[in-house]
Amino acid sequence: MEPAKVKNSVTEQVTQCPVISNTPKEGGRRKRTTFSKTQLDILVKTFERDPYPGITVRERLSSLTEIPESRIQVWFQNRRARQLNQKKTEAPTFHKPDYGNKKLTHFSVNLPNRPRITESLASGQSQLNLQPCLPGGNQNVPSQPVQYSEQQLPRLDGHFKSLDSTFRTGTQIQTPSTHLNSAYVSRENQFSLGATGSPSQIQHPVQPLQQHPYYQISFPENYYSDTNLFQAASPLKLGGYQCGQGPQYQAAKENIYRMPVTINCLNSSQGVINEECSYVKANTSHLSKSPVLGHDGGDPQVKMEPAQAPCNIYSPVSSSITLPPSTFANCQVTSQRMLTPLVPLFGQQLKEMIDEFDPRWSYMRNEVLGTGLDLLFESEQNVEQSGGGRSYPFTSGDQSSSCHLGHT
DNA sequence: AAGCTAACATAATCAGAGG
DNA sequence: CCTCTGATTATGTTAGCTT
Secondary structure, eight states: OOOSOOOOOOOSOOEETTOOOOOOOTTSOOOOEEOOHHHHHHHHHHHHHOSSOOHHHHHHHHHHHTOOHHHHHHHHHHHHHHHHHHHHHSOOOOOOOOOTTOSSOOOOOOOOOOOOOOHHHHHSOOOOOOOOOBTTBTTTSOOOOEEOOTTHHHHHHHHHHHHHHHTTSOSSEEOSSGGGGSHHHHHHOOOOOOOTTOOOOOEEOOOOTTTSOOOBOOHHHHHHOOTTTOOOOSOOEETTEEOOOSHHHHHHHHSTTTOOOOEEOOOGGGOOOOOEEEEEEESOOSSSOOGGGGOSOOOOBEEEEEEESOOOOBOSOOOEEOOOGGGGTTOBOOSSSEEOOOOOTTHHHHHHHHHHHOHHHHHHHHHHHTTHHHHHHHHHHHHHHTTOOSEEEEEETTEEEEEEOOOO
16 A cells, blocks of 8 residues: 655746646655646636546647646546535525526436546547537637547447437436536536446436426437437437337437437427427438448438427427428438538527537537537528528538528 | 456545745 | 645545456
8 A cells, every 4th residue: 555645745846837747756746737827727617617527528638738637637626626615615505596587497417427448449549539618619629520430439339328328317317426416507507427436326306397498409319329329228208208219219310410300399388299300311320330331432322201200309489490301412421430510501509509508518519520510600600691591501521512491 | 247447536635836 | 824726645436347
């Protein structure tokens, strides 16, 4: 066992970041790191959006700030500890969120445990082009499709399977860890990414659907689903309602990376309303281990199929957007291992919904989709500003195009 | 299934930097 | 000197891997 504490203080010159060379001295205590203002700013802003960054985010921060990942981890640990202590000392009055007039309310879900890094993954440099929540969103990261290595696919698979199971829970949602017992949730409407090794689990009640209108958006599936990633064995439930397991749902799960399927809105007080949905039926997935990933040739075609099935997205808004199949008639899916989000016209609405829903999902969306959605949003704005009506751009691989939408 | 290990968490504490 | 905060240690949980 390690003998107590090493208290031989180092009286050398303070190591100033970004010069990171304060590795632990032989048998001594690591020199205290002094973070620069810029570095702290990045860390703080990241912390505000995600107090529990995963390894990829930490590595990303590390490369961005030139702070060793281990120091970043320590920083977040200390930050969490002090924030918890601070909030403990404060009067722990629980403020019930005011859902009355807000269309988006607290929605607690149990997010998945972090995917474990296998040795093969951890040993190498992170190949995930993830988009952490850095200052200014992800604008610091070049916009490019996310590329996944063979090794990352199984990891993502487990990750998204967890997401899938997350949304199969009922109204009583289990939170992944005691992280949620802090005021993060109640005050900031955030929920934590669970991590392995978390303390005992607790449950947090979800605001009853009957009392408060919800946005209950199945974004995790809309964005991250995959044929191989989501293998729902039991009916999906959202807010106590059982979601359809019909062809639309399955199709949604198959096409998450190309586009969100349909935005159906309904009043929660009316229960589930069956609305017409349209979706893209793609026969491949960038994240799937389908044979198409194994070769470079071929251009799997995107097939369009209409669907008539319940769409379990709740919203107080009584309108819906249905995308005609023609929207994607000319889309082609590249067979490269690139996630190119083919988000059609309603990107702005989608983005707003995502962002309002929870910043963390935006973050995860960015992890997978990169800046595609943001770019879409920008392009949509440009179109509107130029009076271009309802023509929306989309991309597929290295090709881009636009289509006119006559949505209702 | 059991054991090992990695990863991550909180909590407590030490100790350096700076006001 | 005091406060803030980075660094360390102890301890616990979870999940993947191996046997």
